[in-house]
Amino acid sequence: MATSHLQADTFPSATLAGSYQALLYNTDEATGTPAGRVTLTVGTTGSFTGSVVTDDYKTYSVRGLFVYDTIAGTATVLNGVNIPRTGVGILPLNLGLTLTYSTQILAVNLTGDALPHVSTTSFRNLTLLPKTTAPFAGKYTLAMNLASAAGVGTPSCSAMLSSP
Numbered sequence: 144m145a146t147s148h149l150q151a152d153t154f155p156s157a158t159l160a161g162s163y164q165a166l167l168y169n170t171d172e173a174t175g176t177p178a179g180r181v182t183l184t185v186g187t188t189g190s191f192t193g194s195v196v197t198d199d200y201k202t203y204s205v206r207g208l209f210v211y212d213t214i215a216g217t218a219t220v221l222n223g224v225n226i227p228r229t230g231v232g233i234l235p236l237n238l239g240l241t242l243t244y245s246t247q248i249l250a251v252n253l254t255g256d257a258l259p260h261v262s263t264t265s266f267r268n269l270t271l272l273p274k275t276t277a278p279f280a281g282k283y284t285l286a287m288n289l290a291s292a293a294g295v296g297t298p299s300c301s302a303m304l305s306s307p
Contacts, residue, residue, distance in 0.1 A: 152211045152212060152213040153211065154187070154188055154189035154209065154211045154218065155211060155218075155244060156186075156187035156188070156189075158244060158247065159185060159189075159209070159211075159218055159242050159244065159247065160185050160186060160187045161184075161185060161247075161267050161268065162182070162183070162184050162185075162267070162268035163181075163182070163183045163184075163185065163193075163242075163249040163265060163266070163267050163268065164180065164181070164182050164183075164249075164265065164266060164268065165180065165181045165249050165250075165251045165265035165266075166179075166180055166265070167179040167180060167181065167197075167198075167251065167253055167260040167261070168260065168261060169198075169260060176198075177198065178197065178198045178253075178260040179195060179196050179197040179198050179253070179260060180195075180196045181193065181194070181195050181196075181238070181240075181249075181251050181253075181265075182194055183205075183240070183249065185209065185242070188208075189208050189209035189210065189211060189218060190206070190207070190208050190209075191205075191206065191207055191208070191209065191240075192204070192205070192206045193205050193206070195226065195236070195238060195253065197236075197253075197260075198260075203226045203228075203236070205224045205226065205238060206224075207220045207224045207240075208220065209240070209242060211244075216243065216244040216245055217241050217242065217243050217244065218241070218242040218244070219239075219240065219241045219242075220238075220239070220240045220241075223237040223238050223239040223240070223252075224237070224238040224240070225237055226238060226255075234255045235255055236253055236254070236255035237253070237254050237255055238251065238252075238253055239251065239252035239253070239254070247267045248265055248266070248267075249265040249266075249267070250265065251265065
């Protein structure tokens, strides 16, 4: 009889602990429509809390634990996070989460609706301590172009950051 074991390595808190946000899209970012947002706060042990906001304007609280795999360089939530929903014929959602050590990017897969919602745009929030001397610390201005008339209803922007 074959037995498989999962080895849980020490969670790399200095690299992966922090706050994350991910935008959800139907199918993919290039061809899909926006479908929601995921926000997470990951603690030093890999535990996390956060929320999922869906395209039907419902917010669900989530919590769980990332398990880190040194060989793969990723932290994942085994079997995802089950999100129960109420109502006749409404299936629960399953939130798949993976953090990549080298890029500090959160990958999200939300299933349980008619279409899978995937994240291809995510980022780690950077919070600077008071009196930080980082060269990029300071105030910034963000300018965005409005959607063209041909793409009414379609979010579109390009941005440029500048420091005063």
